[in-house]
Amino acid sequence: MALEVITHIFTFMPIANLMEFASMCRTHRIWVLQYINQRKDNHLAKFVTSPTYLLHAMRITSSVISGSFALAMLLPAADVAWGVADLDIYTNFKSYHRLIIYLLREGYTIRSTTRRHSPVCYSNSAIRKVMTLDKQTRSIDVIISAFKDSTIPIFHFHSTIVMNYVSADSLFSAYPRLTSQYRALVNPLSLPQSHVNGPSCAMEKYRHRGFRIPTWSERNTPGDPHTCENNMSCPRQIRATHDRGSLRLELDIANVTDTADNEGNKVVLWRFGGERCVDGNQEDIYMEPYIIHEDM
Ligand SMILES: [Zn+2]
Numbered sequence: 576m577a578l579e580v581i582t583h584i585f586t587f588m589p590i591a592n593l594m595e596f597a598s599m600c601r602t603h604r605i606w607v608l609q610y611i612n613q614r615k616d617n618h619l620a621k622f623v624t625s626p627t628y629l630l631h632a633m634r635i636t637s638s639v640i641s642g643s644f645a646l647a648m649l650l651p652a653a654d655v656a657w658g659v660a661d662l663d664i665y666t667n668f669k670s671y672h673r674l675i676i677y678l679l680r681e682g683y684t685i686r687s688t689t690r691r692h693s694p695v696c697y698s699n700s701a702i703r704k705v706m707t708l709d710k711q712t713r714s715i716d717v718i719i720s721a722f723k724d725s726t727i728p729i730f731h732f733h734s735t736i737v738m739n740y741v742s743a744d745s746l747f748s749a750y751p752r753l754t755s756q757y758r759a760l761v762n763p764l765s766l767p768q769s770h771v772n773g774p775s776c777a778m779e780k781y782r783h784r785g786f787r788i789p790t791w792s793e794r795n796t797p798g799d800p801h802t803c804e805n806n807m808s809c810p811r812q813i814r815a816t817h818d819r820g821s822l823r824l825e826l827d828i829a830n831v832t833d834t835a836d837n838e839g840n841k842v843v844l845w846r847f848g849g850e851r852c853v854d855g856n857q858e859d860i861y862m863e864p865y866i867i868h869e870d871m
Contacts, residue, residue, distance in 0.1 A: 587651050588651055589649065590650075590746070590824070594824060608826055612826055614648065618644060618647070622662055622710075629677075630743040630744075631743070632677040633743040634743035635673065636674045637724075637725050638667075638670075638725055639729075639742045641737060642716075643661070643663075644663070645740050646739055649748055650755070660712075660714070661716065662713075662716070663715075663716045663718060664715060665740065666719055666725050667725045671717060675706065675708075678715060681710070682710050683713075683715060684708060685706060689704070690704060699728050701720060701721050701728040701730075702721060702728045704718075722868065722870035723870045724868060724869070724870055726740060730749070730868075735749065739754065745827075747821065747822065747824075748821065749814065751820075752820070757787065758793075759787070761778065762864055808820070810850065811848075811862055813846050814845050814847070815844050816843045843866065844867040846862070846864060848864030
């Protein structure tokens with residue numbers, strides 16, 4: 576089969592299926608990585624003159640991209656009709672200025688700087704500051720972590736849909752199975768109920784994109800029995816960034832022999848929290864989320 580036909584088939588496959596195909600042999604793995612890297616570069620080329628320079632800037636500032644861009648990378652390309660109009664780059668206080676200088680040189684101007692808690696979309700205690708930069712119709716949010724690790728705010732999010740990121744050389748998803756099924760968990764302790772069901776920026780745009788919040792009975796689907804605290808998609812489960820429920824894909828084609836985490840990223844432990852998976856005691860229906868990481 577011609578490579579262009581295979582690449583066309585790839586556009587209908589979610590990331591989990593692509594990884595399964597890639598695991599069959601080295602050639603498949605190279606095809607899949609080339610496809611994913613090309614897709615990433617095509618997205619980034621809408622924002623900067625050289626995706627290679629942006630990835631370099633991300634590498635030296637330990638920055639990652641989350642939000643719609645990272646979500647799009649997990650879903651089949653043929654499904655992502657909504658496009659990506661903005662970029663959310665997560666960085667840290669130590670090196671954010673280098674990223675800002677790079678973006679200013681790319682022709683972006685700073686529209687606003689807000690402290691944490693200001694916009695509803697970023698109501699997150701792990702965020703120190705958000706800077707929004709514009710260039711014509713493009714917009715980039717630079718989100719500065721309150722910790723040394725740029726990725727920590729991503730683990731504080733109220734919904735599993737947005738717990739994904741793309742680094743210069745890898746792709747990570749905390750809930751790849753749920754996300755590829757267009758399902759999401761929302762923690763009402765992290766997000767006011769009015770924002771879960773109301774037209775807030777937090778959930779509404781994802782609902783438009785076909786995501787829904789499964790009820791408890793839907794969580795217990797045939798073929799995927801839900802055993803609480805023993806299921807990676809359970810909000811009560813204690814999770815870690817390197818566990819079997821997480822998706823971690825190294826995108827560096829030169830390092831194609833294994834899937835090991837060679838980035839030196841710190842391990843983050845978390846419990847999503849929220850609604851209990853069992854009926855019963857109505858007085859205690861929500862569990863607190865928690866996050867444990869080395870910067871604490
Ligand atoms: Zn459960």
